[in-house]
Amino acid sequence: MANNNNHLYAAIIHRRPDFKFSFPWAKHIIFNPIEPSDPLYPVHRASARVVIVIGPSPLKAEHLDQYPCVELVVGTSAGYDHIDLAECRARNIRVTSTGSAYSEDGADYAIGLLLDVLRRVSAADRFVRAGLWPVKDSYPLGNKLGGKRVGIVGLGSIGTLVAKRLEPFGCTIAYTSRNKKSQVPYAFYPNVLDLATNSDSLIVCCALSEKTHHIINRDVLTALGKNGIIVNIGRGALVDEKELVKFLVGGELGGAGLDVFENEPEVPKELLTLDNVVISPHKAVLTPESFANGMEVVTANITAFFLNKPLLSEINLYD
């Protein structure tokens, strides 16, 4: 175990080589993260008690083997599907994420995508930029948000904020989640298929796990129907992308707002020409304001660890 004298160097950065990164918090806190190019790297790698995982850099068993003294894995993103939680549990390593630091951004973006798909904002912008307004005069109408039934897949920190934002638009809000929440006024459906059957749009914002992989499958898309809209700001693999593309290309789904994809940065090329699809490069939670929030949470977790205080946003590995 490191003692108080060497905890200055007891945390280390873990990142995919192509994942460029600056250290906005390095000057604020009590450790000095280093990079593989640093000549001291092998020493710190062998002694680090904290591993800071940058963005979605994978942290699997073979990576963990490089950090024999690690006690805490600090994620810098809200999601943690890139971290092998079972392996961490087996090694008695604790894990933190940034908790709800990015949740408002995620919820805002979900509303932005939903409005954009329904009201065809991006498509209208493309129409005008192409010089078509004076030629074609009018643009196909979108649909109104008010009165629609919006189903939220995962009423966690993002989903709850999505619901709150939807309320003044006059939507009927329902959700599915692992458990029914006693405190919320929205209708609960025990599974996503029932939710889809009773929704005009679905907003997918649950965590990705073995249980939620392809939670939006062919049956769910069929239940949502021809005018249904899918917004995904969670993870690409929550949706069976091949099926989604088939439904969109075949006109069996109304539209989609997609911030995430199964094989980023690859986007199915069939989507690139559809006017009822809004695509963005996994940026729902990336604003400078939220990044600063996230870095504060990262710093607070590391500081708490070294001061033996409770962690701020520890992931329950026994759930």
Added chain:
Amino acid sequence: MANNNNHLYAAIIHRRPDFKFSFPWAKHIIFNPIEPSDPLYPVHRASARVVIVIGPSPLKAEHLDQYPCVELVVGTSAGYDHIDLAECRARNIRVTSTGSAYSEDGADYAIGLLLDVLRRVSAADRFVRAGLWPVKDSYPLGNKLGGKRVGIVGLGSIGTLVAKRLEPFGCTIAYTSRNKKSQVPYAFYPNVLDLATNSDSLIVCCALSEKTHHIINRDVLTALGKNGIIVNIGRGALVDEKELVKFLVGGELGGAGLDVFENEPEVPKELLTLDNVVISPHKAVLTPESFANGMEVVTANITAFFLNKPLLSEINLYD
């Protein structure tokens, strides 16, 4: 005055020739609107007590001269800057608009444009469609809506709904309006310049009149500042468009979401290449759902008139 026997034919359609129009309500109500191509048009024109103005078709003194018996002008849009209200007042003609029938759509679209500009939704979509994600990897970050000061120019039926929608996003909301509203919790500024000075974004949703023409001028844009965002879903002439273009091109304004322009369908070509501008072809209030609402209001106003009942959404010509 027409009597009860001829009121079936006592209403007439007035529209710009290029303004194509179908008659969704014709089968529901007690009159039969007709078109200039109808051989009976001269008869009806001379006897019509109600003139139905389609969309933004101008209705000035020379047009009113064609309808010597008109007592009521029924607008089919929310705005009424295309109707010469002073002339109607002088001729003792009453005027109705569609009131708040389209207001929810307008408010929804304003939020959509604000989120789109702030979070760069359309620009990100363009980025991905251009195939740049695998090449450039990341896209410039947008900004967070929460914590921002949003100023609403005109707290009428749309502005009020915009404010309600903004509340759960965690914005600080302020407004300027002809009068301070006693019932609302938002800060009131007596003029738009003070509002702009104290806002990060402005949402322009007041009616266009002589008093509000170019209400967003050079001084207001300067007060809003380099990171400021303008959303205009009102009328193009509320904004001094030449100045707006200068500010955007020169980087003196953060961005703009524009549904309306001074010389529609012409859009200043300088805007068409800017990534911080979202453009749409005057469609903020056009959804089938709201169009149906609007037509219900039109029908109700005409019916009320012929039944000598109070009009639903009469414009106060003495304001």
